[in-house]
Amino acid sequence: MSRFRKLTISILIAVMVISLAACGGKKESSSAGGDTSQFVTISFVVLGDKPKNGQFEKVMEKVNAIMKEKINAELQWKWVEWADWQTKYNLLLASGEPVDLVTIGTDWLDTWSNAQRGAFLPLDDLLPKYAPKTWKEIPQEDWAQSKYDGKIVLIPENDYTQWINHGFFYRGDWAKQAGITEPIKDWNTIGKYLQWIKDNKPDVIPYDVQASTSNFGGWVQSYTPHLELPISTGYMPIFNTESYDDRYKVVSPVFEDTFLDFAKLMKDWADKGYWREDVLNNKNDARNALRAGQNGMDSHHTQTFSGLRVQMDKDQPGSELMMYPFSRTSNNLLEMPITHGGVSLGAHSKNPERALMAYDLIRNDKEVYQLINYGMEGVQYDIKDGKRVLPANYNETNDSFYSDFWAGRMDKFEIPSDTTWDKIGTMYDEYDKIKKPYPYGQFVFDKTAIESELTAISQVTGEMGPAISYGKAGDPAQAVQEYRDKLKLAGYDKVIAELQRQLDAYKAQMDSADTK
Amino acid sequence: MDTAKSIPAVRVKNSKRKHFRNSRVLLLMCLPAIVFFCIFAYLPMPGLYLAFVKYNYTDGIFSSPFVGWDNFKFLIITGDLWRLTFNTVAYNIAFIVLGNIAQITVAILLNEIRKKWFKKISQTLMFLPYFISAVLIGLLAYNILSYDYGLLNGILRSLHLDPVKAYSEPHLWPFIIVITYLWQTTGYGSIVYFAAIMGLDSEIVEASEIDGANAFQRIIYIVLPWLKPTFIILLLFSLGGILKGNFGLFFNLVGANNTALYASTDIIETYVFRSLMTNFNFSMGSAVSLYQSVFGFIVVLTANWIVKKVSPENSLF
Numbered sequence: 100m101s102r103f104r105k106l107t108i109s110i111l112i113a114v115m116v117i118s119l120a121a122c123g124g125k126k127e128s129s130s131a132g133g134d135t136s137q138f139v140t141i142s143f144v145v146l147g148d149k150p151k152n153g154q155f156e157k158v159m160e161k162v163n164a165i166m167k168e169k170i171n172a173e174l175q176w177k178w179v180e181w182a183d184w185q186t187k188y189n190l191l192l193a194s195g196e197p198v199d200l201v202t203i204g205t206d207w208l209d210t211w212s213n214a215q216r217g218a219f220l221p222l223d224d225l226l227p228k229y230a231p232k233t234w235k236e237i238p239q240e241d242w243a244q245s246k247y248d249g250k251i252v253l254i255p256e257n258d259y260t261q262w263i264n265h266g267f268f269y270r271g272d273w274a275k276q277a278g279i280t281e282p283i284k285d286w287n288t289i290g291k292y293l294q295w296i297k298d299n300k301p302d303v304i305p306y307d308v309q310a311s312t313s314n315f316g317g318w319v320q321s322y323t324p325h326l327e328l329p330i331s332t333g334y335m336p337i338f339n340t341e342s343y344d345d346r347y348k349v350v351s352p353v354f355e356d357t358f359l360d361f362a363k364l365m366k367d368w369a370d371k372g373y374w375r376e377d378v379l380n381n382k383n384d385a386r387n388a389l390r391a392g393q394n395g396m397d398s399h400h401t402q403t404f405s406g407l408r409v410q411m412d413k414d415q416p417g418s419e420l421m422m423y424p425f426s427r428t429s430n431n432l433l434e435m436p437i438t439h440g441g442v443s444l445g446a447h448s449k450n451p452e453r454a455l456m457a458y459d460l461i462r463n464d465k466e467v468y469q470l471i472n473y474g475m476e477g478v479q480y481d482i483k484d485g486k487r488v489l490p491a492n493y494n495e496t497n498d499s500f501y502s503d504f505w506a507g508r509m510d511k512f513e514i515p516s517d518t519t520w521d522k523i524g525t526m527y528d529e530y531d532k533i534k535k536p537y538p539y540g541q542f543v544f545d546k547t548a549i550e551s552e553l554t555a556i557s558q559v560t561g562e563m564g565p566a567i568s569y570g571k572a573g574d575p576a577q578a579v580q581e582y583r584d585k586l587k588l589a590g591y592d593k594v595i596a597e598l599q600r601q602l603d604a605y606k607a608q609m610d611s612a613d614t615k
Numbered sequence: 616m617d618t619a620k621s622i623p624a625v626r627v628k629n630s631k632r633k634h635f636r637n638s639r640v641l642l643l644m645c646l647p648a649i650v651f652f653c654i655f656a657y658l659p660m661p662g663l664y665l666a667f668v669k670y671n672y673t674d675g676i677f678s679s680p681f682v683g684w685d686n687f688k689f690l691i692i693t694g695d696l697w698r699l700t701f702n703t704v705a706y707n708i709a710f711i712v713l714g715n716i717a718q719i720t721v722a723i724l725l726n727e728i729r730k731k732w733f734k735k736i737s738q739t740l741m742f743l744p745y746f747i748s749a750v751l752i753g754l755l756a757y758n759i760l761s762y763d764y765g766l767l768n769g770i771l772r773s774l775h776l777d778p779v780k781a782y783s784e785p786h787l788w789p790f791i792i793v794i795t796y797l798w799q800t801t802g803y804g805s806i807v808y809f810a811a812i813m814g815l816d817s818e819i820v821e822a823s824e825i826d827g828a829n830a831f832q833r834i835i836y837i838v839l840p841w842l843k844p845t846f847i848i849l850l851l852f853s854l855g856g857i858l859k860g861n862f863g864l865f866f867n868l869v870g871a872n873n874t875a876l877y878a879s880t881d882i883i884e885t886y887v888f889r890s891l892m893t894n895f896n897f898s899m900g901s902a903v904s905l906y907q908s909v910f911g912f913i914v915v916l917t918a919n920w921i922v923k924k925v926s927p928e929n930s931l932f
Contacts, residue, residue, distance in 0.1 A: 193897065215671070216670075216671040217671045217674070309872075310872040310873075311871065311872055333889070375762070375763055376762035376763055376780060376782075376783075377757075377761050377762050377763065377782045379782060379870065379872050379873040379874065379875060380757055380761070380782050380870040380872075380873050382757070547669070550669075550685075550689075550896065550899075551685060551686075551688035551689040551692065551899075552689075552692065554689040554890050554891065554896060554899060555689045555692045555693050555890070557889070557890055558689070558693070558695075558886065558889050558890035559693065561874075561889040561890075562874055562877055562881075562889065563874055564874070565872040565873070565874045566873075566874040566875045571783060571874075571875050572874075572875065585693060588692065588693045588694065589692055589693045590692055
């Protein structure tokens, strides 16, 4: 063998060995112990676009002055920007980067799967010592909902009132002109409202929607007693449970007549031109169009509505924006899971102790809390009659501030704001009357056995869901049948059997907890 | 064309050491490429093992549990693999064949243009689309093809013709996609051929002119045969990626949600994007890329084997 060839081969071998070593190597945690003698920086992963006007840095300077004094550390926000956030967030956790605090959400940030992949540090031993206030304040039953595999992996946002149940936002002024005087209670009346816009407002698209999300979940909430399970099947939820009373029985609304009804109604809406012909490729932002008076309807959750109503009163005076929550039709409404927001510690965190100490401060120190959530008094807000109002010389571009801290807000430190609709309480009252406790807080779905099938199902929902949801799949009956066949092929039966098995086990677990 | 001449020299049986010393400079010039491939092609190769494990973050690639072919299952369950492979290969064949024909044609035409300033300007203009991002191309296409507000339908309506529902007609899309691809890449791709034509010995051309060959004869008997080796090399290179779709182009032209068009526009990349975006499974992603690479590898070997049979001097190895 020539020397040259030997040389190249040995280089190649060396390269491979190095790469193997690099992949297999484990990091050692350089724990600094419980003492705070060494100054450290704590990173906090949050979702949102990094603020650019410098106010955030000014606020953090104040926060960090307190942090330095109390625990000899500083906080640093690590923004996961909205563009492609899902990928970036998961990738950040997968990369093994030593992040400390991480915003989580079991129903939207795929927290249980990430816990299953080992992205988070177990907190049982750390909490009582390093976050004693938080540890004491959160009741045991809430901690029970924060466990994966018997270990606490997250701190829930358990003490904050918010409603993220979805619904349609429509204009009260136009509804009145259309002869709809009562608050809308069902989808047919929504149809009537859209038809009126179609007939009377030639420059307005009745419902300028994008096809990136389906309204089928809302339909199910309106017309069945089914409950949504915290299991992602991509574009459209496939697996629900029968009802609150029969909450451990898995069903699939897609395989019931209700799905065909939905498909037919959406085909009808599409044919009547309530949305664009090119709805599947539409990129126009419905909310902006609504605010500009070019769109008659939008859909999102109550929290969004409470802010949007105030903006609409400014942008389109007299528009009287109303919300039809999907729950109104058949009073099918669950409370929010307390793990919709919360915080976890990254598995590779270098300073888990100090990170928890910092978190304990954010959550329990009024000054730090309000700085992080509202900014500086006098710059970002003034207090008037117990409400936050914008200061007289406030300038949106230069002074606006947000920190996107959704990882443990506390009702007791919240100051009401004049940018929230002052009658939002009426909606909360409506919800409080019908709400039922969230039953799946401790249900952690183990996907191991059916991962391939679940992936295939997600693909099918993405492949056929949008066209059916927006009436662009031709004959509804035929499209629905084809969709069901494809789901079956993708392993629907296997998944539903496995899901039922796990829910049975969960039922046994909950029943035994009740009798204790 | 110096490098081309030096290749036969490599084959001369000589003392290897002497040969190594003689080509030191050449090897040094190759070094950046060698380093590049080591880092970006060979170094990540052990990572392919990822396709056979159930990956979790704490155990890492090599300690996660081995699951055999499980990660490939989701591609096969619904029977979509055949359709996807067909679409991907068919589009790529169209891209390669039509692309090369267009590029060669443009290169020859440019070569025939005598006015220097015109040649320069047209070359630059054809170059431009290559630098436009796929996102913008998708947007441009939407503004042309949109039913309610598109340019195309605006023109059709003003001519009292029926507007086209482009975004609900799957059979139109192979044409739209191929045309967009050609528009984008022809100018850029023609450079290689143009450069090859520049290397053509002008004495041969002059001799043929003296012998009375007209422009067409000159192209058919001199220029095209001269371009053959370049064509074969480019062909072999592009065949390797025959199962790799142009994700940016397809995703942005068709959009993430336009399921009505999937029958004719769904390729492996867009399918995988849809399947794995919500579940974020590395192992399944690796499984797909392994499938694509192995398939491409086999295609290249086969193509090279055929080339070797047909015209041995043009084969890669």
